[in-house]
Amino acid sequence: MHIDWSALGQVAVVSIGIAVGVVAIFALGVRALSQREIDIESGSSGTLPLTGALLCFAACAIVVLYSIYLIVPQLHQH
Amino acid sequence: MTHISLLVIVVIITALAFDFTNGFHDTANAMATSIATGALRPKVAVLICGVLNLAGAFLSTKVAQTISSGIVNDKLATPAIIFAGLIGAIVWNLGTWLLGLPSSSSHALFGGLIGAVWVGAGVNGVHFDQVISKILLPAVASPLIAGIAALIATYLAYQINRRTREGPVTSGFRHGQTISASLVSLAHGTNDAQKTMGVITLTLISAGALASGATPPYWVIAAAGLAIALGTYSGGWRIIRTMGNRLTDIAAPQGFAAEASSTAVILSSANLGFALSTTHVVAGSVLGSGLGRRLAQVRWSVAGQMALAWLLTLPAAGAVGAIAAAIAIQGTVGVVIIGIAAVAVGVTVYAVSRREPVTAGNVNDVGPIGAQREALSPAS
Numbered sequence: 001m002h003i004d005w006s007a008l009g010q011v012a013v014v015s016i017g018i019a020v021g022v023v024a025i026f027a028l029g030v031r032a033l034s035q036r037e038i039d040i041e042s043g044s045s046g047t048l049p050l051t052g053a054l055l056c057f058a059a060c061a062i063v064v065l066y067s068i069y070l071i072v073p074q075l076h077q078h
Numbered sequence: 079m080t081h082i083s084l085l086v087i088v089v090i091i092t093a094l095a096f097d098f099t100n101g102f103h104d105t106a107n108a109m110a111t112s113i114a115t116g117a118l119r120p121k122v123a124v125l126i127c128g129v130l131n132l133a134g135a136f137l138s139t140k141v142a143q144t145i146s147s148g149i150v151n152d153k154l155a156t157p158a159i160i161f162a163g164l165i166g167a168i169v170w171n172l173g174t175w176l177l178g179l180p181s182s183s184s185h186a187l188f189g190g191l192i193g194a195v196w197v198g199a200g201v202n203g204v205h206f207d208q209v210i211s212k213i214l215l216p217a218v219a220s221p222l223i224a225g226i227a228a229l230i231a232t233y234l235a236y237q238i239n240r241r242t243r244e245g246p247v248t249s250g251f252r253h254g255q256t257i258s259a260s261l262v263s264l265a266h267g268t269n270d271a272q273k274t275m276g277v278i279t280l281t282l283i284s285a286g287a288l289a290s291g292a293t294p295p296y297w298v299i300a301a302a303g304l305a306i307a308l309g310t311y312s313g314g315w316r317i318i319r320t321m322g323n324r325l326t327d328i329a330a331p332q333g334f335a336a337e338a339s340s341t342a343v344i345l346s347s348a349n350l351g352f353a354l355s356t357t358h359v360v361a362g363s364v365l366g367s368g369l370g371r372r373l374a375q376v377r378w379s380v381a382g383q384m385a386l387a388w389l390l391t392l393p394a395a396g397a398v399g400a401i402a403a404a405i406a407i408q409g410t411v412g413v414v415i416i417g418i419a420a421v422a423v424g425v426t427v428y429a430v431s432r433r434e435p436v437t438a439g440n441v442n443d444v445g446p447i448g449a450q451r452e453a454l455s456p457a458s
Contacts, residue, residue, distance in 0.1 A: 003211050008219055015342040016227040022342075023231035023335045027238040030250035034242045064257060070345050071265050072137050 029056030101309020111333035114322030117255035120438035128311030134267020135303030154199035166190025166399025178316035182355035189395030194403035221362025227339035232370030251330035258337035326368030
């Protein structure tokens with residue numbers, strides 16, 4: 001019986017890293033979006049938090065696209 | 079196709095029936111947390127899940143060329159033995175569905191096949207070392223990894239937004255959930271329909287209707303995809319309720335963290351060649367997201383029941399598969415007896431489920447944690 005501990009370790013590190021990273025970035029985006037509302041209510045433009053939010057969501061979108069690439073075999077097999 | 083025997087047709091129908099139970103057992107994996115947080119309305123959630131499972135079945139080309147990924151010796155698996163194994167898996171799936179327990183359909187199938195091969199072809203047909211490295215190890219490791227990921231992710235999501243207004247947080251994470259849940263559905267579709275396609279294809283090969291090493295005919299892909307999609311769409315509301323509401327109370331940020339963790343574990347392990355059960359992964363994520371939110375509680379009694387069901391899946395489905403095999407290998411009469419018995423079990427389970435139905439309408443009607451305990455304790 002062969003147990004590939006290093007592959008198991010890789011799965012653990014990769015999945016915990018990606019999941020925590022994506023959720024944290026998404027959470028920052030949500031926070032920035034809420035800050036924009038507060039800014040607009042107090043009279044300022046809210047451009048800076050909006051930019052930050054868009055950057056965060058764009059980063060998450062890239063991870064989603066990469067996930068679809070991994071899920072659909074036609075995309076990564078030739 | 080004219081020389082396909084009645085037995086082969088029976089096996090194909092049984093495999094599709096298993097595929098259907100697989101679908102309604104696993105809708106919860108993708109959609110339970112989104113339904114619980116209100117990110118998706120129940121009917122919409124199961125529709126998305128069904129469509130993506132169908133799409134996944136057609137998308138995936140890495141079709142399973144083994145019935146059991148090497149856990150049993152496929153060469154010994156005659157149509158009667160495969161039939162008995164499928165019956166073991168279906169009976170276990172129906173029973174756990176009635177109790178609302180999420181349990182792995184892959185484990186049920188493996189268990190049923192192990193039992194059937196053991197009795198039908200001898201103990202040498204079962205590769206027990208593979209059972210440990212391919213079934214038991216991932217079953218322990220994957221929920222643990224997913225749970226840790228969801229715990230840290232949930233904690234961070236709440237820390238980052240501890241001063242943010244509640245409205246934008248909920249709506250923001252709900253939007254995120256629709257995407258993360260869809261990814262879980264699609265990943266599920268590309269994986270799980272393959273199991274049934276593999277079983278049907280190898281049955282056709284063993285019956286001589288297909289050449290050895292043939293890929294599944296188009297109608298097999300379509301039938302397997304439709305069976306799992308219909309099963310998914312029919313909901314499996316009992317299991318959705320357990321996963322989304324009874325295990326812990328889930329808010330949108332937790333749901334998102336749980337789904338993101340599940341997707342990450344499923345994809346990274348598929349990429350590195352681990353076969354694992356989406357059920358185990360998602361349950362681990364949901365528990366982790368419950369623990370990661372401060373003051374959130376986990377109903378450990380429900381988690382305990384679930385863990386017990388996981389432990390029993392392999393031996394229980396195996397026992398049913400073994401009994402079914404003992405009778406089915408006697409010949410056509412045996413197969414007919416097992417078939418009738420399985421239909422009777424299905425009808426009985428359905429009849430019992432109607433006494434206390436769980437539907438799209440009441441799937442979220444579960445009191446907050448603590449309410450049950452207070453209700454039980456006498457007023458002082």
